[in-house]
Amino acid sequence: xxxxxxxxxxxxxxxxxxxxxxxxxxxxxxxxxxxxxxxxxxxxxxxxxxxxxxxxxxxxxxxxxxxxxxxxxxxxxxxxxxxxxxxxxxxxxxxxxxxxxxxxxxxxxxxxxxxxxxxxxxxxxxxxxxxxxxxxxxxxxxxxxxxxxxxxxxxxxxxxxxxxxxxxxxxxxxxxxxxxxxxxxxxxxxxxxxxxxxxxxxxxxxxxxxxxxxxxxxxxxxxxxxxxxxxxxxxxxxxxxxxxxxxxxxxxxxxxxxxxxxxxxxxxxxxxxxxxxxxxxxxxxxxxxxxxxxxxxxxxxxxxxxxxxxxxxxxxxxxxxxxxxxxxxxxxxxxxxxxxxxxxxxxxxxxxxxxxxxxxxxxxxxxxxxxxxxxxxxxxxxxxxxxxxxxxxxxxxxxxxxxxxxxxxxxxxxxxxxxxxxxxxxxxxxxxxxxxxxxxxxxxxxxxxxxxxxxxxxxxxxxxxxxxxxxxxxxxxxxxxxxxxxxxxxxx
Amino acid sequence: xxxxxxxxxxxxxxxxxxxxxxxxxxxxxxxxxxxxxxxxxxxxxxxxxxxxxxxxxxxxxxxxxxxxxxxxxxxxxxxxxxxxxxxxxxxxxxxxxxxxxxxxxxxxxxxxxxxxxxxxxxxxxxxxxxxxxxxxxxxxxxxxxxxxxxxxxxxxxxxxxxxxxxxxxxxxxxxxxxxxxxxxxxxxxxxxxxxxxxxxxxxxxxxxxxxxxxxxxxxxxxxxxxxxxxxxxxxxxxxxxxxxxxxxxxxxxxxxxxxxxxxxxxxxxxxxxxxxxxxxxxxxxxxxxxxxxxxxxxxxxxxxxxxxxxxxxxxxxxxxxxxxxxxxxxxxxxxxxxxxxxxxxxxxxxxxxxxxxxxxxxxxxxxxxxxxxxxxxxxxxxxxxxxxxxxxxxxxxxxxxxxxxxxxxxxxxxxxxxxxxxxxxxxxxxxxxxxxxxxxxxxxxxxxxxxxxxxxxxxxxxxxxxxxxxxxxxxxxxxxxxxxxxxxxxxx
Numbered sequence: 001x002x003x004x005x006x007x008x009x010x011x012x013x014x015x016x017x018x019x020x021x022x023x024x025x026x027x028x029x030x031x032x033x034x035x036x037x038x039x040x041x042x043x044x045x046x047x048x049x050x051x052x053x054x055x056x057x058x059x060x061x062x063x064x065x066x067x068x069x070x071x072x073x074x075x076x077x078x079x080x081x082x083x084x085x086x087x088x089x090x091x092x093x094x095x096x097x098x099x100x101x102x103x104x105x106x107x108x109x110x111x112x113x114x115x116x117x118x119x120x121x122x123x124x125x126x127x128x129x130x131x132x133x134x135x136x137x138x139x140x141x142x143x144x145x146x147x148x149x150x151x152x153x154x155x156x157x158x159x160x161x162x163x164x165x166x167x168x169x170x171x172x173x174x175x176x177x178x179x180x181x182x183x184x185x186x187x188x189x190x191x192x193x194x195x196x197x198x199x200x201x202x203x204x205x206x207x208x209x210x211x212x213x214x215x216x217x218x219x220x221x222x223x224x225x226x227x228x229x230x231x232x233x234x235x236x237x238x239x240x241x242x243x244x245x246x247x248x249x250x251x252x253x254x255x256x257x258x259x260x261x262x263x264x265x266x267x268x269x270x271x272x273x274x275x276x277x278x279x280x281x282x283x284x285x286x287x288x289x290x291x292x293x294x295x296x297x298x299x300x301x302x303x304x305x306x307x308x309x310x311x312x313x314x315x316x317x318x319x320x321x322x323x324x325x326x327x328x329x330x331x332x333x334x335x336x337x338x339x340x341x342x343x344x345x346x347x348x349x350x351x352x353x354x355x356x357x358x359x360x361x362x363x364x365x366x367x368x369x370x371x372x373x374x375x376x377x378x379x380x381x382x383x384x385x386x387x388x389x390x391x392x393x394x395x396x397x398x399x400x401x402x403x404x405x406x407x408x409x410x411x412x413x414x415x416x417x418x419x420x421x422x423x424x425x426x427x428x429x430x431x432x433x434x435x436x437x438x439x440x441x442x443x444x445x446x447x448x449x450x451x452x453x454x455x456x457x458x459x460x461x462x463x464x465x466x467x468x469x470x471x472x473x474x475x476x477x478x479x480x481x482x483x484x485x486x487x488x489x490x491x492x
Numbered sequence: 493x494x495x496x497x498x499x500x501x502x503x504x505x506x507x508x509x510x511x512x513x514x515x516x517x518x519x520x521x522x523x524x525x526x527x528x529x530x531x532x533x534x535x536x537x538x539x540x541x542x543x544x545x546x547x548x549x550x551x552x553x554x555x556x557x558x559x560x561x562x563x564x565x566x567x568x569x570x571x572x573x574x575x576x577x578x579x580x581x582x583x584x585x586x587x588x589x590x591x592x593x594x595x596x597x598x599x600x601x602x603x604x605x606x607x608x609x610x611x612x613x614x615x616x617x618x619x620x621x622x623x624x625x626x627x628x629x630x631x632x633x634x635x636x637x638x639x640x641x642x643x644x645x646x647x648x649x650x651x652x653x654x655x656x657x658x659x660x661x662x663x664x665x666x667x668x669x670x671x672x673x674x675x676x677x678x679x680x681x682x683x684x685x686x687x688x689x690x691x692x693x694x695x696x697x698x699x700x701x702x703x704x705x706x707x708x709x710x711x712x713x714x715x716x717x718x719x720x721x722x723x724x725x726x727x728x729x730x731x732x733x734x735x736x737x738x739x740x741x742x743x744x745x746x747x748x749x750x751x752x753x754x755x756x757x758x759x760x761x762x763x764x765x766x767x768x769x770x771x772x773x774x775x776x777x778x779x780x781x782x783x784x785x786x787x788x789x790x791x792x793x794x795x796x797x798x799x800x801x802x803x804x805x806x807x808x809x810x811x812x813x814x815x816x817x818x819x820x821x822x823x824x825x826x827x828x829x830x831x832x833x834x835x836x837x838x839x840x841x842x843x844x845x846x847x848x849x850x851x852x853x854x855x856x857x858x859x860x861x862x863x864x865x866x867x868x869x870x871x872x873x874x875x876x877x878x879x880x881x882x883x884x885x886x887x888x889x890x891x892x893x894x895x896x897x898x899x900x901x902x903x904x905x906x907x908x909x910x911x912x913x914x915x916x917x918x919x920x921x922x923x924x925x926x927x928x929x930x931x932x933x934x935x936x937x938x939x940x941x942x943x944x945x946x947x948x949x950x951x952x953x954x955x956x957x958x959x960x961x962x963x964x965x966x967x968x969x970x971x972x973x974x975x976x977x978x979x980x981x982x983x984x
Binding site: 010011012013014015016017019020021022023024027028042043044045047048049050051052053054055056058059075076077079080081083085087097098100101107108109111117119121131139141142143144146147149150278281282284285286287344345346347379380381382391392393394395396398399402405406407408409410412413414423426427 | 503504505506507514515516534537542546547548567572577590592599601603613633634642770774777778836837838839871872884885887897898900918
């Protein structure tokens with residue numbers, strides 16, 4: 001049966017799948033995080049850059065769309081001049097495009113940060129959104145390992161700026177060149193085998209060394225009986241890989257020595273080692289100790305794309321999943337060196353390094369760290385609207401409070417006193433202002449302390465002790481309105 | 493010839509048509525405006541709400557897409573479950589959807605503000621973008637004219653908060669019911685004729701009363717000879733319309749009297765008049781005088797959609813176009829009462845009122861008001877990188893400056909001293925920090941005042957007088973680094 005498109009067609013009010021509405025409390029947390037992190041980036045000399053939501057699909061790099069599957073992974077559409085455009089799926093691809101477009105006129109190295117939504121056309125699920133906010137910093141045009149070190153330092157300072165102390169989160173660092181060098185030295189040159197090695201190493205956390213050993217060799221059967229074909233490198237090569245990925249030590253210098261032993265000699269490996277040594281030195285100069293940034297040879301950080309240092313910020317706190325089971329929280333952000341992205345446009349290799357924080361991951365991490373309630377939600381003072389004829393008095397009162405910097409409003413519905421008080425309570429108002437006919441005639445105003453009411457209701461305060469100094473409701477001279485309300489707001 | 497998709501395919505780095513990259517200086521202006529306006533909204537008791545970029549197309553209301561023209565006016569695409577989604581083209585449609593979806597559980601009236609990009613799939617041109625930022629406030633669930641008055645007061649306070657004084661901008665107010673009532677009284681009931689009357693009135697500014705008189709009657713031939721068919725209402729009705737639209741007086745009470753005379757008697761007109769009187773009273777209570785918000789019966793504000801009060805914020809300054817010709821700047825934002833939008837979903841009429849500022853219009857207005865350079869662009873202090881072996885010293889210096897709240901960076905390129913100084917200058921750095929081998933050995937640091945250099949170059953300062961207290965370059969003890977740099981930064 002075809003749906004009738006007549007006047008009475010009523011669409012169902014619903015949020016598109018994988019998209020979320022965000023209310024004031026969440027947005028306050030989000031804004032606080034973004035501002036704290038942006039301040040770190042700016043203090044480090046990064047300038048903000050915003051690009052549009054769309055990029056031409058050919059510039060995104062991930063794919064060139066074909067007309068059969070234009071939406072593979074991204075939200076794409078064809079413009080009226082037939083060009084395919086897609087919503088950005090990260091903030092790095094637009095930076096690469098921008099850098100290539102303006103390279104001649106940019107101050108170099110180009111240091112920029114970016115904050116904004118990205119869109120991924122993936123299957124949504126609980127906690128899996130198709131739109132989320134990233135917060136990136138990148139340096140384009142510097143091959144120096146110190147540029148990587150600065151990224152790591154900024155990640156660490158960002159975590160601290162939002163309230164995660166050393167010991168609660170750490171940045172783990174690795175370098176792609178190390179494992180590549182080791183594999184070259186061990187004679188593993190096949191690209192497919194190398195990818196399989198990376199995939200196996202990426203599972204160290206979950207499967208342990210024995211599981212990874214199987215995946216480096218012939219393969220592994222999991223509990224369900226499913227078999228994963230392994231990388232099929234030699235047993236001796238596998239042992240060298242395992243020795244490498246488990247070479248992490250509590251301090252960076254110690255890890256550097258263990259790694260040097262584990263990777264044996266190869267030009268690429270030595271290069272990676274030298275880069276890590278320089279990163280260590282720069283981090284130390286910047287005051288970032290091993291409790292905040294450590295070397296960890298098991299960090300893989302995605303499979304392709306990165307060409308040197310990689311880093312990942314991880315929450316160290318014990319957390320639990322929805323069913324109360326302990327779980328590893330995992331990454332809140334990461335990045336690395338990618339020297340090939342700008343070259344897609346220009347043909348010239350342009351060294352670049354950067355990282356991304358996922359803002360909703362950071363919010364979840366703060367929640368896990370018990371730092372969720374940092375900011376108490378607060379509504380406006382509500383001026384009760386008793387009498388249509390007295391609206392001028394109510395607006396004057398609200399206007400005075402606003403002019404004094406106190407959020408205030410006149411109730412503008414049509415309900416009675418009781419519903420208005422309930423409204424004020426639901427808005428989390430600190431106080432209600434009541435001006436009945438008698439009060440107006442007497443030049444007075446009644447102020448009800450709603451914060452106190454909520455505290456009493458929650459059993460937070462000792463009823464009697466508080467009653468003395470916070471009587472719940474006072475009638476004062478009209479010209480004391482602002483000072484009395486301010487006292488309640490400040491006490492809250 | 494088909495383009496080869498081989499390894500060497502290089503996409504051209506380009507911004508999609510109608511989309512813009514925004515650099516730090518523009519973003520600072522944008523952020524300052526948004527923060528100032530959001531503070532006004534919050535002080536008035538509005539809570540922020542963010543919705544996702546997409547809405548289901550049927551919820552947008554403007555159209556139901558057909559597969560032939562899915563992109564008519566909006567950027568639309570079909571989700572993998574076959575539902576059409578479109579990027580929001582304003583912030584009101586998502587609010588209507590949200591309100592309908594959550595009406596039962598919302599505190600009512602629901603007061604929310606929203607800030608974010610909207611997308612319009614229209615032909616781009618110079619200054620015409622397909623993505624721009626709006627800044628809205630709306631109250632859903634209050635039919636009171638005082639709710640409209642509050643919107644008008646917030647527009648006015650928003651303009652003032654960003655730096656436009658009374659006299660530089662004004663909010664003009666009208667009510668749809670007045671003209672509707674007048675037309676009913678004059679016997680003009682045909683919807684097409686009424687629309688043509690609105691269109692004619694909307695041109696009063698450009699054509700003057702005589703031009704509008706023609707458009708109300710048979711029609712009008714313009715300079716090019718093109719003929720526009722008129723509304724074809726009677727001459728007496730036309731005169732009544734003209735008397736109404738030109739009834740504006742310098743003060744609101746005066747305009748109310750003139751309007752009352754002009755519209756004659758009709759239930760709808762009287763309702764509109766009564767609403768305006770209440771808006772006047774509330775504005776007066778809120779301290780918003782006629783210099784900041786005036787009644788103007790010629791304001792039309794779009795053709796459909798609004799059901800009562802309409803308002804428009806207008807820049808009053810004389811401005812010039814790109815060719816230096818004087819031009820009317822026009823609207824920087826507007827809104828009105830729309831009581832039918834939520835009903836699209838629920839079937840129940842839900843009174844609502846609100847408005848929108850266009851942030852890029854506000855930036856342009858501030859520029860026209862000569863308030864563009866309020867914030868001086870400022871780069872980070874640059875620590876010159878002389879010697880690879882001394883990087884630890886450079887990073888320690890940058891780290892100290894950052895810890896003191898001063899933006900700083902170590903130069904991370906590979907160029908020599910001269911290029912590094914040029915880099916610092918292009919970044920608009922206040923100072924460069926120079927630590928050569930001798931200085932490091934002697935426990936000293938050289939600081940170059942780049943602000944001064946730029947001022948001298950621009951001829952802003954008297955060379956000799958300044959040389960005495962700002963010598964351009966000083967070598968001081970290493971532990972004076974922060975204090976000397978701070979002095980330069982504070983002087984800038």
